[in-house]
Amino acid sequence: MASRYSMWSVFRNGLSGQQHWDRVWRDPEPASHYDVVIVGGGLHGLATAYYLKKMHGIRRVAVLEKGWIGGGNAGRNTTIVRSNYRLPGNREFYEHSLSLWENLSHELNYNVMFSQRGHVTVLHSPGAIDTFSRTYNTLRMTGSDGEFWDLDTLKKNIPHLNYAADARFPIYGATVQPRAGTARHDAVVWGYARAADALGVDLIQNCEVTGITRDADRIASLQTSRGVITGDKTAFAVAGHTSQLWHMAGLGGLPIESHKLQAFVSEPLKPLLDHVVAFSVGGGLFYVSQSDKGGMVFGGDLDWYKSYAQRGNLPMVQNVAECATALLPCLGRVRLLRHWAGVMDMSMDGSFFICKTPLSNLYLNAGWNYGGFKASPASGWYFADLIANDRPHDVIRHHDLQRFARGYIIDERGAGADPKLHG
Amino acid sequence: MIKIDCPFCGVRDHSEFSYGGDGSIEWPALDASASDWVTAVYERDNIRGKQWETWHHLYGCRQWLLVERDTLTHEIHTVKLAHSGCGQLSR
Numbered sequence: 001m002a003s004r005y006s007m008w009s010v011f012r013n014g015l016s017g018q019q020h021w022d023r024v025w026r027d028p029e030p031a032s033h034y035d036v037v038i039v040g041g042g043l044h045g046l047a048t049a050y051y052l053k054k055m056h057g058i059r060r061v062a063v064l065e066k067g068w069i070g071g072g073n074a075g076r077n078t079t080i081v082r083s084n085y086r087l088p089g090n091r092e093f094y095e096h097s098l099s100l101w102e103n104l105s106h107e108l109n110y111n112v113m114f115s116q117r118g119h120v121t122v123l124h125s126p127g128a129i130d131t132f133s134r135t136y137n138t139l140r141m142t143g144s145d146g147e148f149w150d151l152d153t154l155k156k157n158i159p160h161l162n163y164a165a166d167a168r169f170p171i172y173g174a175t176v177q178p179r180a181g182t183a184r185h186d187a188v189v190w191g192y193a194r195a196a197d198a199l200g201v202d203l204i205q206n207c208e209v210t211g212i213t214r215d216a217d218r219i220a221s222l223q224t225s226r227g228v229i230t231g232d233k234t235a236f237a238v239a240g241h242t243s244q245l246w247h248m249a250g251l252g253g254l255p256i257e258s259h260k261l262q263a264f265v266s267e268p269l270k271p272l273l274d275h276v277v278a279f280s281v282g283g284g285l286f287y288v289s290q291s292d293k294g295g296m297v298f299g300g301d302l303d304w305y306k307s308y309a310q311r312g313n314l315p316m317v318q319n320v321a322e323c324a325t326a327l328l329p330c331l332g333r334v335r336l337l338r339h340w341a342g343v344m345d346m347s348m349d350g351s352f353f354i355c356k357t358p359l360s361n362l363y364l365n366a367g368w369n370y371g372g373f374k375a376s377p378a379s380g381w382y383f384a385d386l387i388a389n390d391r392p393h394d395v396i397r398h399h400d401l402q403r404f405a406r407g408y409i410i411d412e413r414g415a416g417a418d419p420k421l422h423g
Numbered sequence: 424m425i426k427i428d429c430p431f432c433g434v435r436d437h438s439e440f441s442y443g444g445d446g447s448i449e450w451p452a453l454d455a456s457a458s459d460w461v462t463a464v465y466e467r468d469n470i471r472g473k474q475w476e477t478w479h480h481l482y483g484c485r486q487w488l489l490v491e492r493d494t495l496t497h498e499i500h501t502v503k504l505a506h507s508g509c510g511q512l513s514r
Contacts, residue, residue: 253469255465258471315436
């Protein structure tokens with residue numbers, strides 16, 4: 001078991017030339033049988049494994065990862081954490097997630113560098129002010145924090161936005177969630193992996209599920225690149241590629257399409273932006289923060305067509321760059337360091353699934369749209385609760401696959417049944 | 424950039440087009456059961472590989488096209504008109 005990180009351990013290992021740190025997590029051979037097998041070693045799968053052990057005392061838990069820990073969307077996001085969701089279910093879920101984030105470094109004994117720098121949504125019309133005020137009033141009425149900043153307050157806090165009177169989208173004010181912010185994405189995934197491993201979870205890397213054997217309405221076994229593995233319960237947490245496993249299990253279609261989302265980081269700059277800033281107008285979406293290394297980390301809309309390619313297209317690079325310079329003209333001559341794309345489960349109403357499935361021992365965690373990173377602590381928490389107790393928690397009882405048939409659409413944007421519109 | 428060979432306009436960049444979605448959906452009759460409609464409206468095979476999909480040549484001839492495209496490699500295999508009745512206009 002890995003030793004506990006502390007000021008003392010940093011000091012001691014500093015004196016001995018950093019030669020005596022323990023392995024961060026074991027690299028076990030897969031056993032043939034587990035109580036719970038989680039497919040997907042991303043943030044959601046790892047958090048699920050951690051809470052299954054921590055909260056529910058499940059004995060034998062494995063996480064199967066087809067690549068390596070931290071190599072998927074855990075390493076392909078813009079690291080924004082916020083809870084400004086309005087609809088019942090989403091509201092409580094994301095609020096719970098934010099409260100887990102607030103103690104996550106202590107919980108995991110791993111510095112996830114959660115920085116509550118505030119999330120600022122810039123507003124460009126009186127109508128936008130009304131709409132967002134409604135959401136942020138809902139936040140305030142349900143135990144969260146939300147503020148409205150008028151133009152003077154906004155200018156004082158973020159002086160270099162484009163406040164010109166002739167700006168294409170003149171700024172009227174902003175809604176702000178002060179407790180929101182960013183976290184270090186690698187640290188979160190490594191922290192959950194290390195903490196789960198320390199509790200005895202087997203993290204099996206380079207283990208791709210290649211086939212699924214059914215026994216009537218049960219999953220009998222998983223064929224993997226490292227042998228056959230069986231579990232009393234199986235859980236899918238592979239957002240981006242949920243449909244492939246679903247087909248492998250012989251379950252047909254899902255209310256999900258896979259789309260790709262690009263993210264960008266610039267060359268490092270001196271401190272420029274203290275907050276997370278989001279800009280959303282018809283035809284443009286842009287969100288930006290500055291990393292601790294000084295890089296401007298930002299992203300925009302989906303690439304607008306379905307894709308499993310983990311690479312982005314150039315028209316969207318141009319779109320995002322136009323948004324960047326519309327909002328922050330001072331970025332005009334900043335050079336990009338990297339850009340990348342991740343494959344997302346875009347669901348039919350823009351909300352996630354944590355639910356039981358048509359198979360009695362299979363559980364589903366999917367459909368994270370843009371919201372997967374911020375959601376991961378609560379996603380693991382509620383998914384573990386579902387798997388351990390075989391019933392959904394009250395908060396996520398509507399986040400199932402049958403909600404469309406019931407007419408219970410959880411659509412924050414009101415965009416309708418088109419996955420690409422739920423950015 | 425994906426290049427789509429529009430039967431009316433020739434090869435154009437995909438930025439002239441608007442993506443529709445899964446082109447293999449068969450819409451049920453108007454009086455079909457609610458569950459048939461739920462399946463058609465909400466459930467997708469979400470194929471990783473070759474699939475039929477609809478694209479709208481929004482900044483061109485404004486026709487809807489059926490495109491057979493690989494969702495992993497973005498290679499385009501076939502482009503044809505989405506609606507019958509306008510085939511006589513094709514090149």
